[in-house]
Amino acid sequence: xxxxxxxxxxxxxxxxxxxxxxxxxxxxxxxxxxxxxxxxxxxxxxxxxxxxxxxxxxxxxxxxxxxxxxxxxxxxxxxxx
Numbered sequence: 001x002x003x004x005x006x007x008x009x010x011x012x013x014x015x016x017x018x019x020x021x022x023x024x025x026x027x028x029x030x031x032x033x034x035x036x037x038x039x040x041x042x043x044x045x046x047x048x049x050x051x052x053x054x055x056x057x058x059x060x061x062x063x064x065x066x067x068x069x070x071x072x073x074x075x076x077x078x079x080x081x
Contacts, residue, residue: 022036
């Protein structure tokens, strides 16, 4: 964990109420609640990127299988004869 920095933010009253509700629920400070939300957002983005990578890999593997299947089927069929 890096050095702690003090910042000033401006948010609407409704978002402040959400922040204070989270602060109370998580038994932390406003800073702690914001840090919690940022870590959760970072994790969510990383999980979305990983899911996209898995989907792309699956698509690529599926495409490879589609192209190699005829040759594999020919070998299997020939071996059975």
